[in-house]
Amino acid sequence: MMKAFTSLRSLLWCHWAMVRKKGSLILCGAFLFIAWNALLLLFLWGRPPIGRLGEGGGAEPGAGEEWGAGKAKMGGANGLAIEVFRLAEEVESELETQKKLLKQIQTHRELWEQQKELGKKESANAKDNKDIQEPKKNHQFPAVPLYRKIVDDTKTVVKNALGVTQPHPDTEEGKEDQKQEMLENEVDLTKPTPQIIIPILVIACDRVTVKRSLDKLIQYRPSPELFPIIVSQDCGHADTARVIGSYGSQITHISQPDLADIPVRPDHRKFQGYYKIARHYRWALNQVFNVFAHSTVVIVEDDLEVAPDFFEYFRALYPILHSDPTLWCVSAWNDNGREGLVDPGKTDLLYRTDFFPGLGWMLLKEVWAELEPKWPKAFWDDWMRHPEQRKERSCIRPEISRTITFGRKGVSLGQFFDQYLRYIKLNIELVPFTKLDLSYLVRERYDEVFNKDVYSAPLVKVEELQHGGSLKGSGPFRVQYSSRDSFKVLARNLGAMDDLKSGVPRTGYRGVVSFISRGRRIYLAPHEGWTKYDTSWS
Numbered sequence: 239m240m241k242a243f244t245s246l247r248s249l250l251w252c253h254w255a256m257v258r259k260k261g262s263l264i265l266c267g268a269f270l271f272i273a274w275n276a277l278l279l280l281f282l283w284g285r286p287p288i289g290r291l292g293e294g295g296g297a298e299p300g301a302g303e304e305w306g307a308g309k310a311k312m313g314g315a316n317g318l319a320i321e322v323f324r325l326a327e328e329v330e331s332e333l334e335t336q337k338k339l340l341k342q343i344q345t346h347r348e349l350w351e352q353q354k355e356l357g358k359k360e361s362a363n364a365k366d367n368k369d370i371q372e373p374k375k376n377h378q379f380p381a382v383p384l385y386r387k388i389v390d391d392t393k394t395v396v397k398n399a400l401g402v403t404q405p406h407p408d409t410e411e412g413k414e415d416q417k418q419e420m421l422e423n424e425v426d427l428t429k430p431t432p433q434i435i436i437p438i439l440v441i442a443c444d445r446v447t448v449k450r451s452l453d454k455l456i457q458y459r460p461s462p463e464l465f466p467i468i469v470s471q472d473c474g475h476a477d478t479a480r481v482i483g484s485y486g487s488q489i490t491h492i493s494q495p496d497l498a499d500i501p502v503r504p505d506h507r508k509f510q511g512y513y514k515i516a517r518h519y520r521w522a523l524n525q526v527f528n529v530f531a532h533s534t535v536v537i538v539e540d541d542l543e544v545a546p547d548f549f550e551y552f553r554a555l556y557p558i559l560h561s562d563p564t565l566w567c568v569s570a571w572n573d574n575g576r577e578g579l580v581d582p583g584k585t586d587l588l589y590r591t592d593f594f595p596g597l598g599w600m601l602l603k604e605v606w607a608e609l610e611p612k613w614p615k616a617f618w619d620d621w622m623r624h625p626e627q628r629k630e631r632s633c634i635r636p637e638i639s640r641t642i643t644f645g646r647k648g649v650s651l652g653q654f655f656d657q658y659l660r661y662i663k664l665n666i667e668l669v670p671f672t673k674l675d676l677s678y679l680v681r682e683r684y685d686e687v688f689n690k691d692v693y694s695a696p697l698v699k700v701e702e703l704q705h706g707g708s709l710k711g712s713g714p715f716r717v718q719y720s721s722r723d724s725f726k727v728l729a730r731n732l733g734a735m736d737d738l739k740s741g742v743p744r745t746g747y748r749g750v751v752s753f754i755s756r757g758r759r760i761y762l763a764p765h766e767g768w769t770k771y772d773t774s775w776s
Contacts, residue, residue, distance in 0.1 A: 434464075434533075434534070434553075434556060435463070435464055435465075435466065435532060436464065436465055436534055436535070436536060436549075436552060436553065436556065436600075437465070437466045437467070437468055437526060437530065437532050437534075437535050437536070438455060438459075438465055438466070438467045438468070438535075438536050438538060439468050439470060439522060439523070439526055439535050439536065439537045439538070440452065440455070440467060440468070440469040440470065440489075440538055440539070440540060441470055441472075441515075441518065441519065441522060441537065441538070441539045441540060442469055442470065442471045442472070442478060442482065442539075442540040443471065443472045443473040443475065443478070443518075443540065444473045444475035444477075444478050445478060445540045445541060445645065446477050446478050446481050447540070447541065447644070447645070448469070448478060448481060448482065448540035448541075449481050450543060450644065451538065451539075451540055451541065451542055451543060451544075452467070452469070452482070452485060452489065454543050454544050455467055455538075455544060455548075456485070456488055456489075458544060458545075458546050458547075458548055458549060459549060460549055460550075462488065464553075465549055466490065467488070467489040467490065468489070468490045468492060468522075468525075468526060468530065469482050469489050469490070469491050469492070470492050470493075470494060470518065470521075470522035470525065471491065471492070471493050471494065472493075472494040472497070472514060472515075472517075472518040473497065473514075474493070474497050479491075479493075492522070492525055494517075494518050494521050494522065495521075496517065496521075500513040500514060500517065500615070502616075506616070509616055509617075512616040512617055513615055513616040515616075515618070516613065516614055516615055516616050516617070516618045517615075519537075519613075519618055520610065520613045523535070523537075523601070523606055523610070524610065527603045527606055527607075532603070533602070533603045534556065534559075534560075534600060534601065534602050534603065535600070535601055536552050536598065536599065536600045536601075537598070537599055537600075537601065538597075538598050538641065539597075539643075539645070540645070541643050541644055541645025542597060542598055542641045542642070542643055542644075542645075543641065543642050543643075543644060543664065544570070544598065544640060544641055545570070545639070545640040545641065545664055545665040545666065546665075546666065546667070546668045547640065547665065547667070547668045547669050547671065548570060548598070548640045548641070550668065550669065550670065550671050550672060551570060551636070551640050551669070551671050552568060552570075552600050553671070553672055554671035554672040554674070554676060555568045555588075555600070555634055555671070555676065555679075556568075556600065558634070558676055558677075558679055558680065559600060559602065559634070560602065562679075562680055562681065563631075564630075564631055564632060564681045565590075565631060565632055565633065565634065565681075566602075566605050566628070566629075566631040566632070566633065567594065567599050567600060567601060567605075567633040567634075568599065568600040568633060568634045569591075569594075569595035569596065569597065569598060569599040569600075569633050569634065569635045570597065570598035570599070570635075570636065570639060570640035570641040571595040571596065571597035571598055571599070571635060571639050571640075571641055571662075572595070572635055572636055572637065572638065572639045572662070572745060573593070573595060573658075573735055573744035573745050574734050574735055574744065574745050574751070574753045575637075575638060575639040575662045575663055576658065576661040576662055576663065576733075577661060577663050578733065578754065578755075579733060579734065579753045579754050579755070580637055580638050580663055580753070580754055581637060581754055581759070582638070582663075584637045584638070585637070585638055585665055585667045585669050586669045586671070586674060587636070587637035587638075588634055588635070588636055588637070588676070588679060589634070589635055589636075589637070589745070589747060589752065590632045590633070590634060590635075590679060590681070590684055590688075590747050591632060591633050591634075591635045591745050591746065591747050592628070592630075592632050592633075592742050592746055592747055592748070592771070593623065593633075593739065593742045593743065593744050593745055593746050594619065594622045594623045594628065594633060595633060595635050595744075595745075596619050596622075597641055597643065598640060598641035599633070609622075609627065620739060623739040623740050623742065624740050625740055625771075625773060628740075632681070632747065634679060635745065636665070638663055638664075638665040639662050639663065639664055639665065640664075640665055641664070642659075642662050642664040643655070643659050643662070658735060685748075688747065688748070688750075689748070691714065691761075692714075692716060692750050692752075692761045692763055693716070693763075693766050695713070695714040695715055695716040695761055696715055696716065697715075697716050697717075697718060698715045698716065698717060699717070700717055700728055700731050700732065703715065703717070703732070703755060703756065703758065703760070704731070704756075705756075709758075711758070712757060712758050712759065713758035713759040713760065714758070714759035714760065714761055715758060715759070715760055715761070716760075716761045716763055717732070717760060717761070717762050717763070718763055718764065718765060719762060719763070719764060720764070720765065722738065722772075722774075722775035725738070725743060725762070725775075728762055729743070729751070729762060732753070732755045732760060732762065733753075733755055734751060734753050734755075734762065738775050738776055739776060740771065740773050740776055741771035741772045741773045741774065741775040741776060742771050743762075748768060749763060749764040749768045749771065750762065750763040750764070751763075
């Protein structure tokens, strides 16, 4: 018994040491926490065995001798095990009451860290005007997982001290324990991790209109500490640099150092801009993950304007992206997001898509570690859409875009801008995504409902959907394509984008493109037995 409590006390102290930090609030919290545990252990150690107290200070069925007899009947070690397990349960109950204390200490610690870091940055800015800063690595200690680990490790210490073995997983008891453990450790996908820092990386070059993008980001940003803005500038354009520098400590300005032309083959000289963009992306993402030491990032370009709930959107979707291995990005963009192609009443509607959308997207450090060694020299966005990179993973995208582009001028020379991009509808409502249940986006649940919705919809011909058609109602209706050419013809007739990349249509999921046409929900879909994309459809 003494061995169990000695190990328990050491365990609690080690866990507390993980979150100890200088500062009066932290020292005060530490003192309260240690004092509370000391009183708790003294109380539990000094109390009599479990049962009703008898006159002799023992437990029923009598005093000391009778307790010894009862212990013998229980089987010696088994009786002791039952007593200690009960004691461990009481320790767990008491630890529950300390959960709020841990959270409060954690909150004060993080605020202290953020204020200290902000003070350092302001001092550095006042001292000199260096563009590149290397902030201290952000430390994150989620309070609830730490608390759960204390409880789990407490049980382990007690069991090890008694030599108690775990039930075999094939037994009923073992299966029940496994089920309970899964329930306890289940990730709540509807609640974002409150401590996660999500930096916004703005890719800039020579557009002074980056001011429009930065103004909206700063206007809608709920917290400079939780959403630091890093502007990475290429091109060495002085006027653009002055605009970025005018924001002072509200943003961090870094500059891509290599401005030289990139050697390319003669027929690619006209694509020099695409090569420089790919080089810039690689350098900037390495800065975010390796120098600034962040675990995730949202990338926007200098010609994007964001919606009022842009930050709420990404904050809510981070836990799902982090926990679902079948996802590899979250995008704020809907390629078929033009007025008339979206349902304005479904501002909270989200989809899975096999098409990489870009234009305001979230990336995890783990995925960047996979992509960086083979990052392409040019055309990085189309490269991301190759099956070798996608690996059958999907992205999340909204019904109504959370970004719009205002940059007609660029390396693409306005491709798609006049025909599509300038008409994209930007969401203007603040949707409380962090308060919504978004677990429907996890693949197993999503696929079942999605397939049922698509293939239970009435199959119709495109002529029935056009003016003068006989169809009534708002749908949904299904229009089926059977080849690359039939897809392109049907998409054009219905107003959707008709291009494909590596066989994947824009916004497509399992070959299905969902949009509104003349007020009706349409599923432009392959046959029901569809299994994979044909990469020759490009």
